[in-house]
Amino acid sequence: MQSSQPSQACTNLISSLPSDKGWDNFSLILYQGFWFPSWLFDGVLACQKHFQAHNYDIILVTSPKSGTTWLKVILFALLNRAKYSDPHSERCHPLLTRNPHDLVPYLEFQLYLQQEDPDHATFASPRLLATHLPYSSLPQSMRDSKCKLVHLCKNPKDNFISLWHFTKKMMLKENSGQTPLPECLDKFCQGLSMYGPYWDHVLGYHKMSLEMPEKVFFMKYEEMKEDPCVHVRRLADFVGCPFSEEELRGGTVEGILRMCSFDNLSTLEVNKSGSHWTGAENKSFFRRGEVGDWVNYMSAEMGERIDSVTEEKLHGSGLKF
Numbered sequence: 335m336q337s338s339q340p341s342q343a344c345t346n347l348i349s350s351l352p353s354d355k356g357w358d359n360f361s362l363i364l365y366q367g368f369w370f371p372s373w374l375f376d377g378v379l380a381c382q383k384h385f386q387a388h389n390y391d392i393i394l395v396t397s398p399k400s401g402t403t404w405l406k407v408i409l410f411a412l413l414n415r416a417k418y419s420d421p422h423s424e425r426c427h428p429l430l431t432r433n434p435h436d437l438v439p440y441l442e443f444q445l446y447l448q449q450e451d452p453d454h455a456t457f458a459s460p461r462l463l464a465t466h467l468p469y470s471s472l473p474q475s476m477r478d479s480k481c482k483l484v485h486l487c488k489n490p491k492d493n494f495i496s497l498w499h500f501t502k503k504m505m506l507k508e509n510s511g512q513t514p515l516p517e518c519l520d521k522f523c524q525g526l527s528m529y530g531p532y533w534d535h536v537l538g539y540h541k542m543s544l545e546m547p548e549k550v551f552f553m554k555y556e557e558m559k560e561d562p563c564v565h566v567r568r569l570a571d572f573v574g575c576p577f578s579e580e581e582l583r584g585g586t587v588e589g590i591l592r593m594c595s596f597d598n599l600s601t602l603e604v605n606k607s608g609s610h611w612t613g614a615e616n617k618s619f620f621r622r623g624e625v626g627d628w629v630n631y632m633s634a635e636m637g638e639r640i641d642s643v644t645e646e647k648l649h650g651s652g653l654k655f
């Protein structure tokens with residue numbers, strides 16, 4: 335991961351906050367009830383301080399590894415579909431040549447970690463952005479404005495395995511060995527993971543989606559996998575660009591899903607080669623893309639450990655995985 339030097343203000347704040355060893359070479363800092371990687375703390379603070387949400391912004395909010403890349407491309411394709419509807423323009427679709435994370439940047443990584451107050455003037459409206467920040471840590475303007483938040487989460491066992499694989503790849507790339515799975519599992523269950531506790535992150539958005547359904551749209555990866563057409567149509571309604579009857583008859587929804595499918599995206603050169611500026615290889619965002627992959631890496635007992643935290647944390651919330 336990126337190892338830029340934190341600013342003095344950031345270093346001072348970090349030294350006053352609890353910290354713990356993360357799953358990789360970087361420590362996690364407990365800030366506003368969540369564990370943030372030390373290397374991106376400057377980006378988190380700058381984003382909280384400077385980002386001004388607009389009423390028409392659409393912000394994708396997720397925990398790492400819950401399927402952000404998939405929903406980034408779906409939202410991008412959905413919002414830009416009019417521009418690329420005929421066969422000629424379809425061949426020039428930006429998703430074919432540009433990485434999803436360049437098209438839909440993360441606020442606290444790509445935008446605010448690189449510059450304290452980046453210029454957003456080049457973004458077309460509606461601006462489509464992403465963040466892993468928990469609801470309670472969002473910049474105030476995001477909560478106060480009428481911007482829309484789309485939240486996607488994944489069942490905690492698959493999310494854990496996906497995060498473990500991703501961290502392992504990053505560690506091997508840096509020749510740092512790898513943190514054993516049982517150790518990561520202990521940390522995950524204690525809430526010690528990037529932007530964790532995982533359950534608190536999900537619950538924050540779930541609660542807001544019940545209180546303000548016009549502002550927060552709550553989605554599950556598993557439900558998207560099971561019936562993507564239905565969920566993409568709902569998503570289009572939520573972001574204010576519903577599919578017309580003509581589009582529905584003409585297979586526009588299916589076309590978007592084909593373009594955004596794991597099989598299509600993972601085989602495009604732009605996603606197979608090159609690296610994200612954080613150092614993560616573009617291909618590391620496409621691993622298996624399947625539900626239930628945890629069984630291939632964890633014993634039943636390990637799975638039960640996560641289940642018991644899930645049960646305890648989600649108790650009374652109405653949310654189930």
Ligand code: A3P
Nearest residue numbers: 399400401402403404496595596620621622623
């Ligand atoms: P797995 O590691 O379980 O395969 P994020 O984008 O939040 O980093 O999440 C990455 C996860 O989403 C990975 O899960 C990845 O394979 C999966 N993913 C990426 N693109 C996808 C797509 N088009 N369809 C379904 N899953 C996808």
